Amino acid sequence: MARTAVLDTVDEAVAGIEDGSTVLVGGFGLAGMPFDLIDALIRQGARDLTIVSNNAGNGDVGLAALLQAGRVRKVLCSFPRQSDSYVFDGLYRSGEIELEVVPQGNLAERMRAAGAGIGAFFCPTAVGTPLAEGKETRVIDGREYVLEYPIKGDYALISAHTADRLGNVVYRKTARNFGPVMAAAATTTIVQVSNVVETGTLDPEAVVTPSIYVDRVVAVEQRHYTVQGAR
Amino acid sequence: MTVEHADRGPLTMDELARVIARDIPAGSYVNLGIGQPTRIADHLTADQEVVLHTENGMLGMGPAAHGDDVDPDLTNAGKAPVTELPGASYFHHADSFAMMRGGHLDVCVLGAYQVAGNGDLANWHTGREEDIPAVGGAMDLAIGAKDVFVMMTLFGKDGSPKLVPSCTYPLTGVGCVSRVYTDHGVFEVGPGREAATVLATYGLTLADLAARLSLPLSAADR
Numbered sequence A: 001m002a003r004t005a006v007l008d009t010v011d012e013a014v015a016g017i018e019d020g021s022t023v024l025v026g027g028f029g030l031a032g033m034p035f036d037l038i039d040a041l042i043r044q045g046a047r048d049l050t051i052v053s054n055n056a057g058n059g060d061v062g063l064a065a066l067l068q069a070g071r072v073r074k075v076l077c078s079f080p081r082q083s084d085s086y087v088f089d090g091l092y093r094s095g096e097i098e099l100e101v102v103p104q105g106n107l108a109e110r111m112r113a114a115g116a117g118i119g120a121f122f123c124p125t126a127v128g129t130p131l132a133e134g135k136e137t138r139v140i141d142g143r144e145y146v147l148e149y150p151i152k153g154d155y156a157l158i159s160a161h162t163a164d165r166l167g168n169v170v171y172r173k174t175a176r177n178f179g180p181v182m183a184a185a186a187t188t189t190i191v192q193v194s195n196v197v198e199t200g201t202l203d204p205e206a207v208v209t210p211s212i213y214v215d216r217v218v219a220v221e222q223r224h225y226t227v228q229g230a231r
Numbered sequence B: 001m002t003v004e005h006a007d008r009g010p011l012t013m014d015e016l017a018r019v020i021a022r023d024i025p026a027g028s029y030v031n032l033g034i035g036q037p038t039r040i041a042d043h044l045t046a047d048q049e050v051v052l053h054t055e056n057g058m059l060g061m062g063p064a065a066h067g068d069d070v071d072p073d074l075t076n077a078g079k080a081p082v083t084e085l086p087g088a089s090y091f092h093h094a095d096s097f098a099m100m101r102g103g104h105l106d107v108c109v110l111g112a113y114q115v116a117g118n119g120d121l122a123n124w125h126t127g128r129e130e131d132i133p134a135v136g137g138a139m140d141l142a143i144g145a146k147d148v149f150v151m152m153t154l155f156g157k158d159g160s161p162k163l164v165p166s167c168t169y170p171l172t173g174v175g176c177v178s179r180v181y182t183d184h185g186v187f188e189v190g191p192g193r194e195a196a197t198v199l200a201t202y203g204l205t206l207a208d209l210a211a212r213l214s215l216p217l218s219a220a221d222r
Helices: A035-044 A063-068 A086-093 A104-116 A179-185 B013-023 B036-043 B093-101 B138-144 B206-212
Strands: A005-007 A022-025 A049-052 A072-077 A098-101 A121-123 A137-140 A143-148 A153-164 A186-197 A216-219 B003-005 B029-031 B051-054 B058-064 B082-090 B107-110 B114-116 B147-152 B177-182 B185-188 B196-202 B217-219
Touching: A022 A179, A035 A063, A035 A153, A035 A186, A049 A063, A063 A072, A063 A086, A104 A121, A104 A143, A104 A179, A104 B093, A104 B138, A153 A179, A179 A186, A179 B093, B013 B036, B013 B147, B013 B177, B036 B107, B036 B147, B093 B138, B107 B138, B196 B206, B206 B217
Parallel strands: A005 A216, A022 A049, A022 A153, A049 A072, A072 A098, A153 A186, A186 A216, B003 B196, B029 B051, B029 B107, B107 B147, B147 B177, B196 B217
Antiparallel strands: A121 A143, A137 A143, B051 B058, B058 B082, B177 B185, B185 B196
8 A cells, every 4th residue: 555645535634733733834825825725724623833834824815714713823934924914914913923034945945954854054045134143153165154954844735736646746837836845844744636646647757746755645626716916 | 437317317117127127138047036126027128038037936937927827826926927938947945046045046136125335235124123024035035146136216215315335224135236226326336345336327417426325436437
């Protein structure tokens, strides 16, 4: 039996996520946002979560709905403030949620490091800025770098396009964004896809996230939503 | 020679976008950030063969998508729908930012609250307690691209200069900006300079600029 479980429902897919977990949530704005898994997580009821995601929710859906339900203790993200981030804004201003702002590339690279077994790395981003305050620095070949530590997830919730039954995954366009990095950085990686196909169907040259990183797969109906700024 | 255009008003943002587009070297890989700099794309010519990078994971980004072309899976860094051009490629976020830090991206154009004569950039946080900080990819772009251009108005709404002797807002990057494009003038800045070099003025003379800015200026000698 393949190690990756192909599940029938999103509720089965998020079963067992414990209170206090660190959950990596894919997506850049709404593109690649695992809406169905997040809705299932809200039903599942886990609380006191630390969420790692590029944004802190848009409108009332997806991550914003999870925040609104009061399940999130802390958010690590690069860009919380947006025109439609009113749910996060309210919680932040009333002191009900903790925020760690991380430069977008550091967010990605720190998760990449976690998935690749790197203990820490020296990065030139943020040198001399408030986001490097209190962090160890080193001059290497005449340039200053900041020591950055990995971000590891207990779970990753990712939206992708197609998976085979072994757990190989392909994405679609810019909805790929954090998916491959988060898949490797979490102990348990859960992927919602529009299609599950038989093993052997995907072109091995085109697989983006190999099955070794994927633990649970669930097929969902493609969701239609409005893109910010679309006209 | 500094080119003075004192017989006209300041540049509109669209005119400024055209000036910047003209200065982007042919064949460059370029990131236009979010907001005003994205207008520059409209002024790049096909024979410049510039390839646009968007940090959410794409090279070969095309113009904004409208109507039936809107695809929720295809957006720019500002999360607005865009199109793909022939030769486009997609990649994940760690690769996208490796392209910046690794020195592969030729030019990025960012907006700014303030730029200092030594090239320091402040564009992510006002520093006011009531404002929620949000950095996105600004710090990665600032230290990563080979050339960092800033596109901004030269003066704030209250009339105070945004090109300054030293930034009072929290920094995005240290000594990273090479050129500042504004509605009133174009300036070369950077570490180790004694003065910002004025390449062009719009709506003001060099002497007007020197009177209104509190950092040392020098005329361009070419």
